[in-house]
Structures are given as structure tokens and as C-alpha cells.
Amino acid sequence: MKKILTVLIAVFVVAVFAVPALSEDKPAPDKAPIFVTGKLVNVEGKPVVNAKVIIQQPSDKGTQTETVYSGKDGSFKGTRPIDTRQNWASISVVANGYCCSRNYYSSSDKSRSTITLYPGFKLKGKVTDENGKPLAGATVTFRNGYAYGGNKNLQIELPDDLKKVTTGKDGSFAIDHLINPDGMQNVNIEFSVIAPGRALINKFIYQKEKLTDLVVVKDPIECKLEGTFYLPGKSGVVPAGTDIQLYVKTDWGAESRGGQVGKDGKFLITQLPPGKVGIMLGSQDYIRENGNWIKPKPRDWTLPAVRDVVLLPKQTRTVELVAVQGALVKGTVIDKKTGKGVANGRLKIIHDGRPDDMFADDTTTNNNGEFEARVVGGNVTVALESIQDSQNYVYFQDQDRPTLDVKVADGEQKSDVKIEVDRTQSQEQEWQVQQKKIPTDFELKPGTYDLAWDPEADLSEAAYCYNKFGQADAAKHAVKLPEFVSKRAYVMAFQFDGTNDDGLLLVAVDESKGTNKGWDTIYADFNRNRDLTDDKPISIRTSSNYSQFKSDWFTVPSHQGSAGEARTDHSVQVKLSGWADSNYISVRPMVKGGWKGTVDSNKGKIDCINIDANFNGVFGDIEHAARNYQSFTDGDSICFDAVSYGHIVTAEWSPQHFGLFNVCKVGSKFYVISSNPTGNQITIKPYTGQLGQLFVKVENIQNVGGSATSMYVIGDAGYYQFSELSGKPLTLPVGKYRISSINLTLNTTNKLPISCNYDPVITVSAAQRTTAVIGGKISLAIKPSSGDDFTLVPGSQNTIVWDIKIGDKTTVSSIGENNGQNDGPKVKFYDKKGSLISTTTAGYT
Numbered sequence: 098m099k100k101i102l103t104v105l106i107a108v109f110v111v112a113v114f115a116v117p118a119l120s121e122d123k124p125a126p127d128k129a130p131i132f133v134t135g136k137l138v139n140v141e142g143k144p145v146v147n148a149k150v151i152i153q154q155p156s157d158k159g160t161q162t163e164t165v166y167s168g169k170d171g172s173f174k175g176t177r178p179i180d181t182r183q184n185w186a187s188i189s190v191v192a193n194g195y196c197c198s199r200n201y202y203s204s205s206d207k208s209r210s211t212i213t214l215y216p217g218f219k220l221k222g223k224v225t226d227e228n229g230k231p232l233a234g235a236t237v238t239f240r241n242g243y244a245y246g247g248n249k250n251l252q253i254e255l256p257d258d259l260k261k262v263t264t265g266k267d268g269s270f271a272i273d274h275l276i277n278p279d280g281m282q283n284v285n286i287e288f289s290v291i292a293p294g295r296a297l298i299n300k301f302i303y304q305k306e307k308l309t310d311l312v313v314v315k316d317p318i319e320c321k322l323e324g325t326f327y328l329p330g331k332s333g334v335v336p337a338g339t340d341i342q343l344y345v346k347t348d349w350g351a352e353s354r355g356g357q358v359g360k361d362g363k364f365l366i367t368q369l370p371p372g373k374v375g376i377m378l379g380s381q382d383y384i385r386e387n388g389n390w391i392k393p394k395p396r397d398w399t400l401p402a403v404r405d406v407v408l409l410p411k412q413t414r415t416v417e418l419v420a421v422q423g424a425l426v427k428g429t430v431i432d433k434k435t436g437k438g439v440a441n442g443r444l445k446i447i448h449d450g451r452p453d454d455m456f457a458d459d460t461t462t463n464n465n466g467e468f469e470a471r472v473v474g475g476n477v478t479v480a481l482e483s484i485q486d487s488q489n490y491v492y493f494q495d496q497d498r499p500t501l502d503v504k505v506a507d508g509e510q511k512s513d514v515k516i517e518v519d520r521t522q523s524q525e526q527e528w529q530v531q532q533k534k535i536p537t538d539f540e541l542k543p544g545t546y547d548l549a550w551d552p553e554a555d556l557s558e559a560a561y562c563y564n565k566f567g568q569a570d571a572a573k574h575a576v577k578l579p580e581f582v583s584k585r586a587y588v589m590a591f592q593f594d595g596t597n598d599d600g601l602l603l604v605a606v607d608e609s610k611g612t613n614k615g616w617d618t619i620y621a622d623f624n625r626n627r628d629l630t631d632d633k634p635i636s637i638r639t640s641s642n643y644s645q646f647k648s649d650w651f652t653v654p655s656h657q658g659s660a661g662e663a664r665t666d667h668s669v670q671v672k673l674s675g676w677a678d679s680n681y682i683s684v685r686p687m688v689k690g691g692w693k694g695t696v697d698s699n700k701g702k703i704d705c706i707n708i709d710a711n712f713n714g715v716f717g718d719i720e721h722a723a724r725n726y727q728s729f730t731d732g733d734s735i736c737f738d739a740v741s742y743g744h745i746v747t748a749e750w751s752p753q754h755f756g757l758f759n760v761c762k763v764g765s766k767f768y769v770i771s772s773n774p775t776g777n778q779i780t781i782k783p784y785t786g787q788l789g790q791l792f793v794k795v796e797n798i799q800n801v802g803g804s805a806t807s808m809y810v811i812g813d814a815g816y817y818q819f820s821e822l823s824g825k826p827l828t829l830p831v832g833k834y835r836i837s838s839i840n841l842t843l844n845t846t847n848k849l850p851i852s853c854n855y856d857p858v859i860t861v862s863a864a865q866r867t868t869a870v871i872g873g874k875i876s877l878a879i880k881p882s883s884g885d886d887f888t889l890v891p892g893s894q895n896t897i898v899w900d901i902k903i904g905d906k907t908t909v910s911s912i913g914e915n916n917g918q919n920d921g922p923k924v925k926f927y928d929k930k931g932s933l934i935s936t937t938t939a940g941y942t
Contacts, residue, residue, distance in 0.1 A: 130178035133186050133202050135210045137171040139195070144171025145214050148192035151256055152202075156180050167192075189254055190214060196244075196276040199254040215251065216277040222312035224268045224290055227410070231268030232316055235292035236261055240299070244276040244284040251276060253286075278308050290314045296370040299352055320369040320408040322376075324416040325362045329398050331419060334362025340379025341418075344456055346372055353456070355379055371410045376403040376418065377451060380458060392460045395471035399423035399450050402473075423450070424505035427469040428514025430462050430481055438466020439518060441485045445498075449473035474507035481518055491520050495647060502649075519553070527558070527748050533740035535752060535764040541737065542697035545780045548707055550667045554691035557672070559734070559747035559754065560710040562591040562602065562686045575603055576627040579620055579634075583608035591686055594655045594714040598627065602653070604673065605629055606682055615679040623651045623671065635673065648673040650689065657692075658775035659715055665775055692716075692776045696737065703738040704745050707776045710734045710756075717772030720756050726811045726835035726858055733757050733772070735779065739764060758815025760784050760830045767830060784830065787863035791834065792826035793855070795841055797872040798903055803843035803851075805871075810834045812861075829861050836869065838910070852911045853903060873904025 133152050137145040148167045152175045153160050167173045179186060188200045195214040202210070224235045239260045242253030253276055264270045278284045286308065290298045296319045302308060322343070326335045335358055343354040343366065354374075356366040378400035384393050398420040408414055426446075430439040442462040450473040451457050459482075462468045470479075480500040484491040493499070499518045505511050564571070571590035572578060578588065586607040593602035603622040608615055619635040622628065637646040650670045658664035669690035675683045692707040709716050711731040720732030736745045736753045745753050755761055761770045767784035791810070795803040807820040810827070812834035819827050836855035843849040853871070861867050879899040901909035926934050 132177070133175035133179055133188070135173055135188065135202065135212055137167045137173065137190060137192070137212050137214055139214055140216070144169070145190075145192050145195065146171060148173075148190050148195075148214070151189040151191070152177075152186055153189075154180060154186040188212065189256060191256060191259070191274065195274070196251070196253060197255050197259070197274040198276075199252045216279075217273065218275045218277040218308070220272045220275055220286065220308060220312065222270050222272075222314060224264045224270065224292070224314050224316055226295075227315055227317040229315070231264075231266070232292050232295075233264055233266045233268060235264040235268070235270075235290055235295075235316060237264065237270045237272065238289045238291075239272050239275075239286075240289055241287040242275060242285065244278075244281045275308075284308060290316050291368065292316055295319050295368075297354075297368040298370060299347070317370060318411045319367055320371050320411065321365060321367050321413040322369060322374065322406070322408065322416065323363070323365045323413060324418060326358050326364060326400075326418040327362065327420065329420050329422050334358070335398075335420060341366070342377045342379040342456070343369075344375040344377065345369065346374070351375075351456075369408055371408050371412070373405045373407055376400075376406060376416070377456060378420075383461075391463065395425065395460075395469055397422070397471075399471045399473055401449050402451060421473065422508050423471050424474050424477075424507060424509040424511065425469060426472055426477060426479065426503065426505060426514055427467070427510070427512040428479070428501075428516065430466045430468065430499075430516045430518055432466075433517045433519045438462070438464075439484055440464045440466060442466065442468070442481055442518070443483045443485070444468055444470075444516075445480045445482050446470050446472060447478040447480075449475045472505065474505055474509070477503050477505055479503070479514060479516065481516055484518070484520070495645060500649070527746050527751065530740065530742050530746045530751055530753065533742055533752055535739045536700070537765055538699070539739055539764040540699045540766055541739075541763055541768060541781050542699070543782050544697060545778060546694055546696045546705065548692035548694035548705065548777050548779065550665070550690070550777070551693035551706075552667070552670065552690045554693050554706055554747075555689050556691055556706075556708060556747055557687040557689070559706075559708050559736070559749060560688070560712065562593055562688075562712050564589040564684075565592045565601070566590050571603070574598055574601055574627065575622075575629060577630050578605065579607070579630050581605075581607045582611045583616075584613050585616070587682070589684060592712045593686070594657070594709070594712060595660075596713050599625075600712075600714055601627070602671070602686060603627055603629055604684055604686070606684065616677055616682050619648065619673060619684070621648075621651070621671075621673060623653050625654045637677075644678070645674070645676050647675075655690070656714060657709070657716070657777075658773075663773075663775050665777070696779075696781065698737075698739070700741055703741070704736075705738075705779070706736040706745050706747060707772055707779055708734045708736065708747065709776060715774045716776030717757065717774060720758050720816070722811050722813060722816075726833065727837065729756075729758075729811060729816055735770060735772070737763060756816060760786070760814040762815065762817045787831045788828055789831050789861040789863055790826040790866040791829055791859065791861050792866055792868045793822075793836070793839060794868055794870045795843075795872065796870065798841075798843060798851075799875055801843050801845055803841050806840045806842050806850075808839035809837045811837050826866055831861050831863050834859050834861060839871075841871065849913060851903075851909060853907050853909045856906050856908060871903060871907050873907075875909070876902045 137148050139145055146167060146169055150165050150167060150173045151162065153162050161177060163175060163177050165173050165175060184203060186202045188202055189197060190212065191197055192214060194217050196217045200212050224232045226232055239255050244251045244253060255274055259274060262270050262272060272288065275286060276284055286302045288300050290300065295316045298314055298316050300314055326339065328335055337358060337360040339358040341356050341358065341364055344351045345354050354366065356364050358364045381393055384391060400418060400420050406414065406416060430442045432439050440462055444460050446458040446460065458470060460468050460470045478500060480498040482493060482498060499516050501514060501516050503511060503514060568587055572588040574590050575588065586605060588605045591602045591604065592600060594600050605620040606616045607618045609618050617637055619637055620629040621632055621635065623632050635648045650672050652668050653671045655669045656664055656666045667690060669688050672687045674685050674687050694705055695702040696705045707716055710733045711718055716733055718732040720729045723730050734754060734756050736747050738745050738753055740752050747754060755763060757770060761768050769782045769784055770779065772779045793805040795805060804824045805822050807822060809818050813832035814830035835858050839853055839855060841851045843851065855869055855871060859867055859869055877899060903909060928934050
């Protein structure tokens with residue numbers, strides 16, 4: 098296999114860990130008491146003895162905490178019966194040499210009973226003043242930590258007696274029981290530093306490589322912000338206890354601080370670092386009503402955000418805050434399918450009282466789907482973030498959130514805001530459908546089926562427009578370009594619905610201030626006349642951190658079919674999405690609108706969507722094997738709801754998505770599926786050609802046998818996936834094939850898994866079984882990607898390639914399972930004298 102080793106990588110990670118939700122209070126059933134039990138093991142599966150186990154359980158009296166210790170076999174048992182109405186507990190473990198992480202126990206999920214402890218790590222650092230002089234007696238507090246690697250996500254959590262440490266005379270400190278970064282793909286650690294009379298500094302470490310260095314934190318003398326908070330027109334002061342929220346600008350972005358107003362309307366916020374801060378009205382706390390957490394009735398006033406208040410070193414800055422009446426926005430969230438209001442919807446609200454999405458206001462819908470919020474007059478964006486109902490939790494990613502923009506004036510009440518939501522647009526749906534399998538007896542019924550144009554058919558993840566030209570060539574295809582401000586302006590030409598100029602969608606990015614850093618403006622040819630000056634520019638926000646951006650949906654003219662034939666002209670909706678930092682930007686058009694209908698199956702009528710996946714404007718293009726059966730050409734695809742999910746998720750990885758090949762495999766059956774060029778009619782026929790068998794035999798890999806469990810094959814007939822083989826042969830249309838990916842399980846004690854590619858081209862003949870034998874010794878070769886050696890230069894990036902082979906016909910892509918501690922071998926670099934000069938983790942198994 099060929100793998101790339103990158104010596105210098107910067108990674109930003111946000112890890113999300115699910116916490117079980119509390120259930121409603123119900124009478125406990127009359128059953129024998131259940132206790133929290135489990136077993137502690139290390140990464141080698143050996144028991145961890147005499148570890149401190151802290152068990153926390155929710156109850157009517159609040160959180161109940163107890164401490165027990167693991168026995169000689171690593172097992173432990175709580176002494177307090179678990180509350181069966183809640184049926185869960187959190188478990189934290191403290192053991193010498195191991196990381197402290199939080200785990201969750203449920204009596205209904207036995208897989209949680211065994212807890213694996215990972216090697217620990219001690220973070221070392223030093224606290225100094227603004228001049229670099231060591232600060233003794235500063236308090237360093239661990240706040241949060243996440244780690245991931247392979248298929249493991251760890252939430253690092255220290256007990257209270259280990260969270261805080263104090264710096265010594267030389268300003269040094271150490272935080273123990275963190276995760277050892279070796280073998281983890283990345284580790285994120287957050288801690289705070291505070292010394293008497295100095296600022297509270299929050300430190301975030303997002304690169305595991307920086308954990309092994311001495312972490313130096315400068316803690317300057319504190320700044321203070323004081324003032325008085327008045328009601329509109331200075332008619333009085335705001336109520337005591339009103340929250341004020343600050344956003345403090347830092348080297349990594351911004352963080353939130355806050356304080357409260359006293360009885361006289363005055364406030365004092367201390368421990369602030371010098372620099373710029375913004376001031377906002379704090380959000381109202383949620384209240385419990387009818388079993389749901391909801392926002393209380395909005396205040397009768399609000400506060401425009403005060404931006405970029407400068408705090409000088411050691412300064413106490415005085416400000417005066419005056420509230421405004423603002424506008425009251427009232428509306429309803431409607432389920433697009435049922436037409437009914439959506440209860441327990443959580444909405445994010447961006448307005449001039451909140452500077453951006455990071456600090457957006459939020460509110461919830463009531464049982465009728467209604468909501469209201471007090472906002473500062475001006476432009477307001479209301480976006481549905483999630484829905485929590487009695488059946489499930491639906492979360493919408495940024496680019497999928499149902500969103501509405503309105504404009505309101507101070508003193509106005511706008512009551513006609515309606516947001517329609519299609520729950521199928523949530524990426525939760527994509528995850529759910531991936532768990533579905535096509536029944537083994539599923540069959541499509543032959544026939545010709547007419548499809549109708551559906552402007553809401555979401556093809557966002559089904560196909561990808563690609564930038565057809567480089568910057569210079571793309572610009573040549575524009576009739577007129579805007580006057581760019583930045584030297585880094587870039588023009589892209591996406592193949593959208595044809596291969597000629599009239600099939601292009603032109604897009605350009607620019608930076609409006611001329612700093613030549615980052616991008617903030619997109620020009621898109623949404624009217625398709627190749628003139629980028631007559632379309633309204635789109636403003637985006639990018640930062641030094643790699644982050645995502647998106648536009649609204651725009652209606653764009655488009656056509657379907659070949660020129661001169663029965664071509665139709667249906668507009669589509671396009672959203673521009675991408676990722677960017679100060680040095681790099683990628684843009685991708687996402688599309689809604691396509692041909693949709695139903696086809697017959699032995700399970701009844703099922704939905705179908707026809708997709709012009711290669712964006713050449715013509716439907717029904719067949720994908721063909723290429724590069725000696727190592728890949729295939731760009732063609733089109735089609736979706737069937739063969740898993741009876743109820744609607745179609747068109748993503749390429751969905752079990753409802755099928756490429757169009759000479760012979761298509763849907764479930765366990767083969768078909769010939771075609772489309773007319775316009776895309777509004779498809780024909781399904783059973784495959785009646787000859788079939789043969791392919792059997793993969795695993796023998797004598799380092800003197801060990803095994804079996805194939807799943808594989809992908811590319812051939813003249815098509816590209817097919819087979820899972821759950823259990824040592825059985827495959828049935829395939831006759832022709833030549835290459836096994837592009839195959840998963841094996843060896844007959845070792847731990848059933849060692851291996852993923853690999855079988856290199857030779859195989860011929861499957863009619864009514865015969867062809868056998869491919871995988872076996873032989875495992876060999877390993879490591880070398881630079883070019884030449885015989887390379888020189889390590891500080892700050893440079895170098896590449897090495899290693900090939901792992903089984904015998905002479907099979908190339909290995911991975912050995913073993915990633916468990917969070919072995920997702921990469923160590924690679925050591927030596928100079929020509931044999932001295933070790935560098936060690937790194939390769940990042941692959």
C-alpha cells in the first residue's frame with residue numbers, strides 16, 4: 098500500500114459526546130435492586146487493580162456520589178442501587194499511570210460494563226507575568242479534554258481533587274492523569290490560569306504535538322469593566338440579577354465571560370485580560386414547564402451589542418449601557434409533511450444584539466410549534482437547530498438548518514414568521530439510513546417508469562460539481578468579471594449541466610479589504626449569463642482556523658437533456674458551501690431539484706430519484722471500468738428506497754444510492770437499468786446474461802489461515818460491494834474483475850482483521866468458479882517517495898512511502914483494528930551515523 102506520512106500537520110477538532118437524557122419521574126417498578134457493576138482493563142485486556150471508581154447517579158435528591166475500588170480481577174460494584182427510573186450512571190476512574198475519563202453505565206447495555214483505561218500523561222507547564230517572570234501561587238484548573246484515535250472518542254474528566262494545582266516558586270505546574278498523546282490521532286486540552294490581582298487566562302491546546310512541549314502561559318495584571326445598565330430612554334435601571342455577557346477576543350477566536358447587575362443597575366466584571374471585548378445582554382435561563390425545558394417570556398427590552406471595547410493593560414474601563422425596546426419576532430415552526438406545528442424545536446437567532454453565530458440567541462417552540470424572541474431592530478436570522486420530541490432527536494448541521502431572514506424595526510412586532518422543516522434534511526437521517534440493509538429477497542419489477550420534476554429533491558451529497566479549469570482558464574470563460582480588490586481573487590468554472598460554456602456555473606472569491614489574507618466575498622453567476630458583475634455578491638466569514646461557510650439557497654436556471662432533443666428547462670436551487678482559512682479555500686455548489694417518482698418492487702411501490710451525477714446535463718451515462726480495473730469513469734446514478742426507509746437519502750454512501758453500470762446490482766439481484774437523456778423516464782430489466790462465481794481462499798498467511806468477510810470488485814459489468822460473505826463464493830456477471838478492496842479475518846486467537854487489495858486481474862467465466870488465493874509471507878518496505886533518501890529541514894514537509902505485501906499478489910492497506918492507541922506505528926529517523934534524530938507517529942495501522 099502507499100501511505101503518506103506528513104511530518105507537520107495542524108488539526109482542529111471538535112468532539113461531541115452524547116450524555117443520556119433524564120427521564121420523567123415515574124413510579125419505580127417492583128423489582129430486585131440493580132447495582133452499578135463493571136470491570137476495568139488496560140489496552141492489553143489485563144485487569145486494573147485497586148483503582149478508585151467514582152460513581153454518580155441522578156435521583157430525586159440530586160446527584161448521588163459514591164466511591165468504590167476495583168478488585169484483583171479489575172471488577173467493581175457500587176453499593177447504592179441504581180434508580181431504575183433513570184437507569185444510568187456516570188463512572189470516573191482514577192488509577193496510577195492511567196488517564197481519567199468519563200464513562201456511562203446502563204443496566205440495559207452490557208457493552209458498557211467493561212471499561213478500558215488508557216495510558217496516562219502528565220502535562221507540564223509554567224506560568225509567568227507579562228514580562229516573563231515566573232508567577233508562584235497561581236491556580237491552574239483543568240476544565241475539559243477530548244481525545245480521538247481510530248474508533249475511540251474519549252472524554253477526559255478529572256475528579257475535583259485532581260483538577261486544581263498550584264504553581265511552584267519557579268512558576269511550574271503539572272496536570273496528571275491526562276491521555277498519553279502517543280498513538281492518538283489528536284488530543285484537545287483546556288485549562289485556566291488565575292493568580293491574585295491578575296487576569297483569568299483560558300488556555301486551549303488543539304494539537305497533540307504541543308502537549309509534549311513545556312506549555313508557557315503569560316498571566317497579565319487584570320483589567321476591569323464597570324458601568325451602569327439603564328432601561329430604554331434611561332427611564333430607570335435594569336432589574337438586579339440581569340446577566341451581562343462578554344465575548345473576549347483571544348489568539349484562538351473568542352470566549353465568553355460574564356457578570357450580573359446589582360440593585361442599583363451597576364456592574365463590575367474583573368479578571369479580564371487586556372485587549373478587545375464585546376458586550377451583550379445575557380440569555381434568559383430555561384425554565385421547566387409541562388415536562389419540557391422552555392425559554393421564559395421575552396423581556397420588554399433588549400441591548401444592542403457593544404463591539405470592540407478596548408481594555409488597556411491594568412485599566413478599569415467605565416461604560417454606560419442603555420437598552421432599547423427592540424422588536425418582538427413571533428412565529429411558528431411547521432412540519433412540511435404534516436402541516437402541524439413542531440414542538441420542542443430549538444432555534445438560534447442572530448441579530449444586532451448578538452454579533453455572530455457563535456454567540457447567537459436561542460429560544461424554543463411550545464407544544465404548538467410557536468416561538469417568540471426580543472431582538473434588536475435590523476436584519477434578523479432565525480434558524481432551526483434541533484427538534485427533541487417523544488420519538489427521537491433530530492439535529493440539523495449548519496448547512497441543513499431551515500432558516501429565515503427577516504428585517505424588523507425598533508418597536509415593531511412581527512408575528513407572521515413561519516419556518517417549514519423537512520426532517521429528512523437532517524444528517525441524522527443519513528446516519529439512520531446507513532444502518533439499514535436491503536432484504537435478501539428484494540426485487541425490482543421490470544418496466545418503464547415516468548418521473549416528474551421535484552424542485553425539493555435534495556442532491557446535495559449525491560453528486561459533486563467539479564472545477565473544470567484552473568484560475569487562468571476559468572477566467573477566460575467569463576464574459577465579464579468584477580474588479581477584484583485582492584491579489585488572491587480566484588475564478589472557478591464548475592461543470593453544471595453541460596460540457597460547453599453554456600453548461601458552466603462560474604464562481605469567484607475575493608477579499609474586499611485588500612489585505613490579501615483570507616476571503617470574504619463570493620461572486621456567483623446565478624443567472625447563468627457568464628457575467629459575474631450583475632449578480633449580488635455573497636458575504637462569507639473565514640478565519641485563520643479552517644472553518645466551514647455556506648450561502649443561502651438561490652434559484653438557478655438549468656436544463657436537462659441533450660441540445661436539439663427533447664430537452665427540458667427546470668430551474669434548480671443552489672447553495673455554495675465550502676471550507677476556508679486564511680490561506681486556502683474550497684467551494685462546492687450543492688443542488689436541489691431532480692426527477693422523482695415511484696417504481697414497483699416485491700415490497701410495493703418505492704421512491705426513485707434519477708441523478709445526473711457527472712453534471713453534463715444528460716442522464717443515463719454508464720460508468721465503465723478504467724485504469725486496468727483500478728477505478729471507473731464518471732457516470733450517472735439512481736436512487737431506490739430498497740430499504741423501505743420511507744424517503745430517499747441520496748448521499749453517495751447511502752444504501753439507497755446505486756451507480757449506473759452495464760449491469761447494476763440492487764440487493765442480491767442484477768439488472769440492466771437505463772434512462773432517457775432528459776432523465777424523466779427510466780427502464781428496468783432483469784439481467785439475463787451469463788453468470789459465474791468468484792471465491793477468495795485465504796491460506797498460509799505467515800502460516801495462518803482465514804476467510805474473506807467482505808469485498809469490493811471492479812469489472813467490465815460494474816462495481817459491486819459484497820458483505821457478510823462467511824466463506825461463500827460471489828456470483829457475478831461474466832467478465833474481467835479486480836478485487837479493489839477485501840477484508841479478511843485470520844484464524845488467530847484474536848481473529849486478526851486485515852484489509853487489502855488483490856492485485857491481479859481475474860476472469861470470471863460462465864457457470865464456473867474462479868478462485869483467488871491470498872497467502873504467503875508478509876513483507877514490508879519503507880522508502881522515500883522519490884530518490885534514495887531525503888534531508889529533514891525544520892519546518893519542511895517530507896513524504897515517505899511504505900508497501901506491505903502478502904506474498905506477491907496482495908497489497909495490504911491495514912492490519913488490526915484501530916482502538917485509539919494503535920492507529921499509527923512509530924517511525925524513527927536516524928542520521929548516517931546511526932544517531933536517533935526524530936520520532937513521529939505515522940497515522941496509519
